[in-house]
Amino acid sequence: MLASRLSSKLPQIARVSSSLTRQALARNYSAMKMAVPSISEHPTSLYAFTEEELMFKDTVARFAREVVQPRVQAMDDAEKMDTEVINAMFENGLMGLETEGEYGGAEASFTAAILAVEELAKVDPSISALCDIHNTLTNTMIRKWGTPEQKEKYLTRLATDTVGSFCISESGAGSDAFALQSRAEDKGDHYVLNGGKMWISNSGEADIFVIFANVDPSKGYKGITAFIVEKEWGVQIAKKEKKLGIRSSSTCVLNFDDVKIPKENVLGKVGDGYKYAIDSLNEGRIGISAQMIGCAQGAFDIAVAYSHERKQFGKPLSSYQAMQHQFAQVAVEIEAARLMTYNACRLKEEGKPFVAEAAMAKFKAAKVAEQATSYAVEWMGGMGFLRETGVEKFYRDSKIGSIYEGTNNMQLETIAKILLPKYK
Numbered sequence: 511m512l513a514s515r516l517s518s519k520l521p522q523i524a525r526v527s528s529s530l531t532r533q534a535l536a537r538n539y540s541a542m543k544m545a546v547p548s549i550s551e552h553p554t555s556l557y558a559f560t561e562e563e564l565m566f567k568d569t570v571a572r573f574a575r576e577v578v579q580p581r582v583q584a585m586d587d588a589e590k591m592d593t594e595v596i597n598a599m600f601e602n603g604l605m606g607l608e609t610e611g612e613y614g615g616a617e618a619s620f621t622a623a624i625l626a627v628e629e630l631a632k633v634d635p636s637i638s639a640l641c642d643i644h645n646t647l648t649n650t651m652i653r654k655w656g657t658p659e660q661k662e663k664y665l666t667r668l669a670t671d672t673v674g675s676f677c678i679s680e681s682g683a684g685s686d687a688f689a690l691q692s693r694a695e696d697k698g699d700h701y702v703l704n705g706g707k708m709w710i711s712n713s714g715e716a717d718i719f720v721i722f723a724n725v726d727p728s729k730g731y732k733g734i735t736a737f738i739v740e741k742e743w744g745v746q747i748a749k750k751e752k753k754l755g756i757r758s759s760s761t762c763v764l765n766f767d768d769v770k771i772p773k774e775n776v777l778g779k780v781g782d783g784y785k786y787a788i789d790s791l792n793e794g795r796i797g798i799s800a801q802m803i804g805c806a807q808g809a810f811d812i813a814v815a816y817s818h819e820r821k822q823f824g825k826p827l828s829s830y831q832a833m834q835h836q837f838a839q840v841a842v843e844i845e846a847a848r849l850m851t852y853n854a855c856r857l858k859e860e861g862k863p864f865v866a867e868a869a870m871a872k873f874k875a876a877k878v879a880e881q882a883t884s885y886a887v888e889w890m891g892g893m894g895f896l897r898e899t900g901v902e903k904f905y906r907d908s909k910i911g912s913i914y915e916g917t918n919n920m921q922l923e924t925i926a927k928i929l930l931p932k933y934k
């Protein structure tokens with residue numbers, strides 16, 4: 511009841527707050543810009559969010575508590591996302607976060623989008639994955655490289671009622687993504703796509719797919735091209751995977767068997783797909799960092815609250831110094847990962863180099879999520895091991911952070927590549 515009332519109000523809250531504050535902020539920003547060129551040049555806290563970002567964060571936190579929370583356990587048990595939650599995500603502007611208003615989007619800043627991903631993950635990392643991948647990968651690709659016609663046709667649907675997927679990985683192409691074998695053959699006025707994809711998030715619900723395929727394998731990775739493909743053209747869901755964590759987020763194997771793609775559905779330039787993939791994943795992984803800090807925080811909040819309630823040896827668990835020090839240590843780690851994530855976020859927004867910082871943030875956040883959620887289970891003892899407390903779910907959900915959008919080793923590879931030349 512409360513949830514449905516809230517969800518009917520949230521779009522107005524989000525829209526009104528975003529348009530009103532946007533005007534005020536635009537005025538303030540232009541005044542500020544003259545005095546303070548950028549956040550990083552002016553020593554200010556990484557928590558110095560704009561009024562709009564703060565409002566967005568609070569609105570999403572409330573949405574997560576009121577709309578998502580009551581359904582989390584059932585969705586995890588069923589390994590399926592509740593369509594009411596997906597619909598509410600659309601109604602509340604969470605599926606077109608950075609998308610321009612003319613296409614039905616919320617026109618949020620990148621930081622606001624990242625905060626939304628974090629807030630959702632505090633309650634459910636699966637819903638957070640849906641939001642993150644749909645926004646930071648699928649929408650971003652079309653926003654950046656789509657033609658005006660593609661934006662009109664697809665961004666509008668992606669912001670209002672249609673889930674999107676980002677499809678690059680294949681059975682033989684994971685960390686080595688550009689080894690992909692899916693082939694798109696030029697047939698004059700259209701391409702014919704054959705091949706398949708593995709581990710594709712959101713694909714169980716999606717109707718719009720950004721698919722990477724090679725148009726000319728003789729050119730190697732320079733033949734890789736991105737396409738916008740509609741499910742009804744022949745994208746087959748071959749298998750839905752059963753997983754350790756983020757179980758309600760669908761992860762499927764896709765097959766393409768002579769899928770006809772009109773030429774106007776090439777996304778960006780033919781042969782530039784590899785550049786778009788690198789670019790999108792570089793910024794997308796800041797979203798995964800946010801998902802992981804949310805996951806860590808969600809488990810931490812439940813376990814530490816429990817420590818005040820639970821008594822052993824006649825006193826609350828929270829009164830024992832050994833416990834307090836562990837809480838403090840994990841809080842330090844979460845804070846470090848969060849600051850690294852917000853830093854990468856701001857650098858990206860300011861148009862400064864951010865790739866190493868994003869890789870560092872994701873690497874750190876994935877490690878912290880595993881550590882914090884593992885401790886949270888332990889801090890709750892037997893109760894932490896039971897499904898009903900929700901903490902074991904965060905523990906399972908944390909593991910994906912070190913795998914998708916680049917494994918931990920791949921993050922280290924990126925960091926080292928940027929770091930080492932500085933010492934030559």
Ligand SMILES: Cc1cc2nc3c(=O)[nH]c(=O)nc-3n(C[C@H](O)[C@H](O)[C@H](O)COP(=O)(O)OP(=O)(O)OC[C@H]3O[C@@H](n4cnc5c(N)ncnc54)[C@H](O)[C@@H]3O)c2cc1C
Nearest residue numbers: 676677678679684685709710711761913914915916917919
């Ligand atoms: C739940 C889930 C959702 C996903 N969602 C999507 C999606 O929406 N879209 C999409 O395109 N993909 C998606 N993926 C795929 C994901 O990005 C890949 O699984 C990931 O990139 C790792 O590839 P891989 O599984 O083939 O592992 P591999 O590349 O086989 O790696 C296995 C291990 O070897 C290590 N390794 C590999 N190469 C090296 C090297 N050169 N040096 C050192 N270590 C190395 C890795 O770090 C890892 O520890 C998803 C995966 C999962 C599990």
